Structure formats: structure tokens, C-alpha cells
Amino acid sequence: MDQMVVGSHVYPYTTQTQGSQCIIVNQIDRSLSSGEGPKPVKRRRKRKGKGSSATNEDDVAAIGGMLRKRKLTDEQVNMLEYSFENEHKLESGRKEKIAGELGLDPRQVAVWFQNRRARWKNKKLEEEYAKLKSQHDTVVLGQCHLEVQVLKLTEQLSEAQNEIRKLSERLEEMSTNSSSSSLSVEANDAPIDFEFAPETNYNIPFYMLDNNYLQSMEYWDRLYV
DNA sequence: TTGTGTTTTACGACCTCC
DNA sequence: GGAGGTCGTAAAACACAA
Numbered sequence: 001m002d003q004m005v006v007g008s009h010v011y012p013y014t015t016q017t018q019g020s021q022c023i024i025v026n027q028i029d030r031s032l033s034s035g036e037g038p039k040p041v042k043r044r045r046k047r048k049g050k051g052s053s054a055t056n057e058d059d060v061a062a063i064g065g066m067l068r069k070r071k072l073t074d075e076q077v078n079m080l081e082y083s084f085e086n087e088h089k090l091e092s093g094r095k096e097k098i099a100g101e102l103g104l105d106p107r108q109v110a111v112w113f114q115n116r117r118a119r120w121k122n123k124k125l126e127e128e129y130a131k132l133k134s135q136h137d138t139v140v141l142g143q144c145h146l147e148v149q150v151l152k153l154t155e156q157l158s159e160a161q162n163e164i165r166k167l168s169e170r171l172e173e174m175s176t177n178s179s180s181s182s183l184s185v186e187a188n189d190a191p192i193d194f195e196f197a198p199e200t201n202y203n204i205p206f207y208m209l210d211n212n213y214l215q216s217m218e219y220w221d222r223l224y225v
Numbered sequence: 226t227t228g229t230g231t232t233t234t235a236c237g238a239c240c241t242c243c
Numbered sequence: 244g245g246a247g248g249t250c251g252t253a254a255a256a257c258a259c260a261a
Contacts, residue, residue, distance in 0.1 A: 072233085114249080117248085118249080
């Protein structure tokens with residue numbers, strides 16, 4: 001059997017469960033009629049922390065004078081939820097009205113709204129966090145894709161530069177040969193085998209290409225198809 | 226049954242507003 | 244100064260695995 005503190009007295013009660021509902025069975029009448037009389041206040045543990053000034057008997061009794069925790073019924077909670085949906089704040093008149101309708105202490109209604117607002121705020125924070133995390137993950141994924149692309153393009157650039165270097169060396173070699181010999185290129189050497197179609201400007205030395213064009217991606221796309 | 230983690234009810238301290 | 248808000252926390256109530 002549990003106890004309920006009312007004012008400066010403690011009264012016994014029991015709880016019964018019906019489905020998900022907790023029913024408080026009042027034992028006060030039985031207690032009084034049996035002549036047992038009110039029991040001394042069961043004191044609440046002193047709270048720790050700053051400003052806890054409950055040092056004398058009155059203060060301690062005031063702290064201990066709170067009602068024991070009573071689980072609200074499903075109906076009460078539903079009505080409070082409904083009320084909370086309409087308005088999160090609780091002005092005095094509305095508090096009294098709800099308390100009267102539900103048979104609760106106005107203080108209980110106020111506390112319930114305080115706690116409900118705190119839960120609502122937590123939920124909102126969690127939702128906001130999930131949303132931001134999702135956005136962050138998307139950005140990180142996009143960044144990964146871009147980095148992979150940069151690696152590929154860097155590799156392609158390096159290959160292209162090698163190709164150009166080889167071609168330049170061949171050109172230089174040919175020009176050296178032609179200056180030291182009277183034989184024509186057509187007669188003694190294989191023709192320069194440019195890989196690129198003459199209508200393109202890919203046979204123009206790399207260093208002569210327009211920088212904007214080089215950066216336009218079109219160059220690289222066409223080079224490696 | 227029991228230990229443990231979570232939720233709910235309640236409070237104290239402090240702050241803001243009228 | 245009082246009413247009502249938030250914040251942090253205690254402790255009862257509850258859920259659930261071992």
C-alpha cells in the first residue's frame with residue numbers, strides 16, 4: 001500500500017491496473033474509519049545543489065509536503081494533449097477550467113504543460129538535428145563524387161601532357177634530322193602521325209591552346225572518347 | 226525476480242514580463 | 244512583487260531483457 005500526503009498528513013492508497021490505465025484506490029476513508037488517524041508526513045529527500053535552503057523544520061516540511069506522484073489517467077492525458085494541441089501556453093483562466101474539468105489541481109495542469117512543452121521542444125530539436133544531418137550527409141556525398149572526378153581528371157591531364165611531350169620530342173628530332181640532311185621528310189621518314197583529325201585543333205601544341213578552352217572540359221572530353 | 230534504462234510527474238532555482 | 248515561463252533534476256512508474 002502506498003501513501004498520499006495531503007497537507008501535513010499522509011493517507012494510504014493502493015493502485016490497480018486496468019489495461020494500460022492506473023487506478024488509484026483511495027484508502028483514506030478506511031484509514032480514518034478504522035481509527036488509525038493520519039500518519040506523520042513522509043519527508044521528501046532534501047534536494048541538493050545551489051540555493052537549497054531547506055534547513056529548518058518548516059522548510060523541510062514544506063519540501064516534504066508535496067503530494068506523491070500520481071499517474072494521470074488516459075482520459076486526463078488525452079484531454080490535456082487535446083488542449084495542448086490548441087495552445088501550448090496556459091493562461092490562468094484556462095488552467096482553472098481544465099483543472100476543473102479533469103478533477104486535477106491547477107498546479108498539476110501547470111506542471112503537465114511545463115513538462116509537455118519541454119518534451120515538445122526536445123522533439124523539435126531532434127527533428128531539426130535529423131534534418132540537418134541529412135543535409136550534411138548529402139553534401140559530404142557530393143564532395144566525395146567531386147573528389148573522385150578531380151582524381152580522374154588529374155590522371156587524364158597527366159596522360160595528355162605525356163602525349164604532348166612525346167610529340168614535341170618527335171618534332172624536335174625531325175627538325176634536327178632535316179637540318180642535318182638534304183633528304184626530304186617524305187623520302188626518308190615516316191610522316192608525322194598526328195592522332196587528331198585536322199579539323200580539330202588538337203594538333204596544336206598544348207602550350208598554344210587557349211587557356212579557357214583547356215579548362216572548358218570539351219577539350220578533354222573529345223580527347224579521350 | 227531483479228537489475229537497468231526510459232518516461233512521467235513534480236519541484237526548486239532562476240528569469241522575464243506586466 | 245507576483246505570475247508564469249524555462250531548465251535541471253529527483254523520484255515514482257513503467258518496460259523489458261536476462
